[in-house]
Amino acid sequence: MAAPAPVSPLAVPLPALPPLAGVRLAAGAAGIRYQGRTDLLLVECARGTTVAGAFTRNLCPGAPVDWCRAILPAGRARGLVVNAGNANVFAGRAGLAAARESAVAAGRLLGCPARQVFLASTGVIGEALPAGRIPAALPALHAALAPDAWEQAARAIMTTDTFPKAATRSARIGGDEVRLNGFAKGSGMIAPDLATMLCFVFTDAAIPAPALQSALSRAVGASFNRTTVDSDTSTSDTVLLFATGEARHPSVPERGGRLLAEFRAALDDLLHDLALQVVRDGEGASKLIRIAVTGAVSSASAKRVAMAIANSPLVKTAVAGEDANWGRIVMAVGKAGEPADRDRLSIAIGGVWMARNGAVAAGYDEAPVLAHMKGREIAIEADLGLGTGAAEVWTCDLTHGYITINGSYRS
Amino acid sequence: MAAPAPVSPLAVPLPALPPLAGVRLAAGAAGIRYQGRTDLLLVECARGTTVAGAFTRNLCPGAPVDWCRAILPAGRARGLVVNAGNANVFAGRAGLAAARESAVAAGRLLGCPARQVFLASTGVIGEALPAGRIPAALPALHAALAPDAWEQAARAIMTTDTFPKAATRSARIGGDEVRLNGFAKGSGMIAPDLATMLCFVFTDAAIPAPALQSALSRAVGASFNRTTVDSDTSTSDTVLLFATGEARHPSVPERGGRLLAEFRAALDDLLHDLALQVVRDGEGASKLIRIAVTGAVSSASAKRVAMAIANSPLVKTAVAGEDANWGRIVMAVGKAGEPADRDRLSIAIGGVWMARNGAVAAGYDEAPVLAHMKGREIAIEADLGLGTGAAEVWTCDLTHGYITINGSYRS
Numbered sequence: 001m002a003a004p005a006p007v008s009p010l011a012v013p014l015p016a017l018p019p020l021a022g023v024r025l026a027a028g029a030a031g032i033r034y035q036g037r038t039d040l041l042l043v044e045c046a047r048g049t050t051v052a053g054a055f056t057r058n059l060c061p062g063a064p065v066d067w068c069r070a071i072l073p074a075g076r077a078r079g080l081v082v083n084a085g086n087a088n089v090f091a092g093r094a095g096l097a098a099a100r101e102s103a104v105a106a107g108r109l110l111g112c113p114a115r116q117v118f119l120a121s122t123g124v125i126g127e128a129l130p131a132g133r134i135p136a137a138l139p140a141l142h143a144a145l146a147p148d149a150w151e152q153a154a155r156a157i158m159t160t161d162t163f164p165k166a167a168t169r170s171a172r173i174g175g176d177e178v179r180l181n182g183f184a185k186g187s188g189m190i191a192p193d194l195a196t197m198l199c200f201v202f203t204d205a206a207i208p209a210p211a212l213q214s215a216l217s218r219a220v221g222a223s224f225n226r227t228t229v230d231s232d233t234s235t236s237d238t239v240l241l242f243a244t245g246e247a248r249h250p251s252v253p254e255r256g257g258r259l260l261a262e263f264r265a266a267l268d269d270l271l272h273d274l275a276l277q278v279v280r281d282g283e284g285a286s287k288l289i290r291i292a293v294t295g296a297v298s299s300a301s302a303k304r305v306a307m308a309i310a311n312s313p314l315v316k317t318a319v320a321g322e323d324a325n326w327g328r329i330v331m332a333v334g335k336a337g338e339p340a341d342r343d344r345l346s347i348a349i350g351g352v353w354m355a356r357n358g359a360v361a362a363g364y365d366e367a368p369v370l371a372h373m374k375g376r377e378i379a380i381e382a383d384l385g386l387g388t389g390a391a392e393v394w395t396c397d398l399t400h401g402y403i404t405i406n407g408s409y410r411s
Numbered sequence: 412m413a414a415p416a417p418v419s420p421l422a423v424p425l426p427a428l429p430p431l432a433g434v435r436l437a438a439g440a441a442g443i444r445y446q447g448r449t450d451l452l453l454v455e456c457a458r459g460t461t462v463a464g465a466f467t468r469n470l471c472p473g474a475p476v477d478w479c480r481a482i483l484p485a486g487r488a489r490g491l492v493v494n495a496g497n498a499n500v501f502a503g504r505a506g507l508a509a510a511r512e513s514a515v516a517a518g519r520l521l522g523c524p525a526r527q528v529f530l531a532s533t534g535v536i537g538e539a540l541p542a543g544r545i546p547a548a549l550p551a552l553h554a555a556l557a558p559d560a561w562e563q564a565a566r567a568i569m570t571t572d573t574f575p576k577a578a579t580r581s582a583r584i585g586g587d588e589v590r591l592n593g594f595a596k597g598s599g600m601i602a603p604d605l606a607t608m609l610c611f612v613f614t615d616a617a618i619p620a621p622a623l624q625s626a627l628s629r630a631v632g633a634s635f636n637r638t639t640v641d642s643d644t645s646t647s648d649t650v651l652l653f654a655t656g657e658a659r660h661p662s663v664p665e666r667g668g669r670l671l672a673e674f675r676a677a678l679d680d681l682l683h684d685l686a687l688q689v690v691r692d693g694e695g696a697s698k699l700i701r702i703a704v705t706g707a708v709s710s711a712s713a714k715r716v717a718m719a720i721a722n723s724p725l726v727k728t729a730v731a732g733e734d735a736n737w738g739r740i741v742m743a744v745g746k747a748g749e750p751a752d753r754d755r756l757s758i759a760i761g762g763v764w765m766a767r768n769g770a771v772a773a774g775y776d777e778a779p780v781l782a783h784m785k786g787r788e789i790a791i792e793a794d795l796g797l798g799t800g801a802a803e804v805w806t807c808d809l810t811h812g813y814i815t816i817n818g819s820y821r822s
Binding site for chain 2: 057058059060061087089090091092093094095124125126127128313314317318320321323325326327328330331333334335336337340341342343345355357358359360398399400402403404406407
């Protein structure tokens with residue numbers, strides 16, 4: 001019951017991100033909310049960069065999300081501006097004006113139209129973004145743009161995050177190697193049906209925007225949309241994927257196709273890595289939980305059951321308390337509203353099947369399960385015994401840390 | 412961050428329940444889980460008692476719920492047996508056998524068929540109910556049956572509850588007074604789409620089972636189904652309404668009708684009272700929250716939006732922290748998946764409209780709102796500005812107490 005640890009016990013080391021042809025970054029301080037840290041990021045992309053995006057499905061999105069949605073169809077990007085501390089959400093016309101002002105200022109510095117500058121903001125909702133603060137800070141960032149500022153970028157966008165989150169992968173397109181670098185932030189207000197808080201991925205591949213969007217949508221569905229920290233869908237969730245086209249490889253057709261198979265796999269893997277880093281930094285998290293549901297009537301049904309387990313406060317607090325309380329998993333399966341039959345349901349924790357076909361498994365020994373519960377990574381399996389639908393989702397436990405962080409976020 | 416208070420700060424005094432013609436009660440100890448307290452309740456109802464019920468919609472219900480569902484259609488009741496500490500859920504055939512055994516033993520004592528004995532169990536899920544323990548304890552309870560043991564009854568069914576919950580009302584049927592007495596338990600695993608944990612209501616009115624069921628279903632929809640503690644739907648939720656028919660009043664037709672208008676209003680009021688008592692004893696609760704949504708496209712839509720706010724961990728922790736963080740309310744409205752338009756949305760706390768039509772209200776002064784947040788009862792209003800649909804739901808805040816209780820419930 002101490003104050004939350006300064007760094008999540010589930011944190012992973014920050015990987016070194018190599019430079020990526022066509023991308024330069026700079027972090028700085030706009031002084032909007034935080035003192036003594038960076039809170040503003042400027043990214044410059046090479047001419048010809050294509051872009052794909054995925055945004056929150058929250059119906060009260062922030063002004064930067066509206067901005068990105070409006071400019072995304074052109075599929076072209078030259079810049080990205082991200083600020084942390086103020087989400088520019090529910091700020092009315094002033095919010096949209098502040099967003100536009102940032103894009104115009106960045107476009108002027110980068111030598112491109114404002115509509116090629118993507119924006120994201122994260123932080124408190126409902127407070128006006130102080131006018132002019134971002135445009136005033138951007139020239140210094142522009143002067144400092146560098147190809148190796150990935151760590152600084154990952155740090156500048158953090159809010160309640162306790163560690164910076166980044167990942168890098170490579171893939172071949174027609175035998176030629178391309179690189180993917182990505183970073184993300186997110187810790188609370190993390191739930192499915194969205195694209196987590198903020199995630200930015202860059203590749204030097206040359207990929208037409210439609211193929212890029214298709215690869216991104218698939219990867220988001222298999223990664224961020226299968227994680228949840230607290231079931232609360234943010235108003236600002238944004239995933240953007242920029243392809244600078246600086247790498248040399250066979251030309252990729254509009255629709256992508258088989259030439260992109262390895263690229264798509266690397267993108268899936270990278271987004272999965274970043275999504276799990278977000279869950280590992282779930283507010284107050286002390287354990288990472290993998291929930292695998294099998295035997296459902298469909299994979300969509302399996303996902304909904306898995307999410308019902310992942311979002312159950314009683315399951316999450318039981319894991320926090322290292323209590324192998326599988327009865328709460330039964331409850332969560334039953335409340336999901338999906339086809340389920342108590343008398344075919346089986347539950348395992350840490351690979352030990354505790355309940356089989358609606359009752360305690362014969363000879364069930366709790367000892368190995370209790371040992372598993374003491375670890376940092378908890379595996380929950382539920383087999384519904386109805387069909388072949390399967391899904392896997394990730395979440396974290398619900399601890400005193402979550403209450404402490406969110407009972408005093410603004411103060 | 413201390414251990415949870417022994418009694419909820421939102422507790423209300425237990426009202427004195429007068430005897431009710433046709434009902435005798437007794438509490439005792441079966442020693443199934445708890446030491447040094449009562450954990451078993453026997454209620455005897457007069458011959459001719461009619462009954463109505465509402466049960467959990469969780470698809471993994473407990474054996475007692477299966478039992479009640481099977482015998483309810485006959486609409487006749489002579490007895491009720493409730494045990495606390497073991498929910499008899501997910502216990503396979505042994506669970507159903509244990510339930511039947513309790514009903515048979517009680518029926519023998521009460522001189523009625525087992526199928527006129529209703530059952531409810533609450534407590535840990537997935538542990539076998541020790542065979543014979545309840546039948547062995549029942550004769551002593553039968554010998555002690557008394558018309559004034561309402562408080563003992565309300566206490567015997569408690570689990571994590573911190574105070575007993577009861578209410579009494581009277582109503583006239585055709586000018587003659589009838590009485591309603593009810594008691595309930597529930598503190599966690601409380602969510603909508605169900606009939607809370609356990610609630611038992613008794614009346615001396617003579618009401619045909621169909622009319623009784625119709626009155627109960629309506630009242631449950633307007634009370635328990637509009638409350639949530641933690642969004643987790645229990646496997647054992649049961650509301651039963653028994654009408655002993657001992658009062659004298661004009662004969663009530665099968666379909667009820669206008670003769671029951673005042674009775675229905677009293678029942679609504681009594682269930683609303685009990686439902687709020689359950690929320691007031693929400694695990695770890697320090698504040699009672701009323702959420703009123705107006706301006707939705709329909710009342711069903713308004714209820715779903717209100718429940719999205721009520722189940723948002725970020726809204727609930729903000730209230731716990733006395734933080735007037737209306738941005739989180741905006742987020743919850745937006746994630747509900749119901750028609751909403753950010754630019755028509757208005758939010759109030761404590762009667763002060765903080766946001767109007769998608770932006771901070773002109774001249775908004777946070778001081779009176781912060782004063783309201785320090786109180787025990789918090790009023791949140793959201794006007795969607797779309798139509799005339801309205802709904803009101805109740806919940807409690809999410810505190811360290813909830814984590815403490817549920818991280819160690821079994822230990």
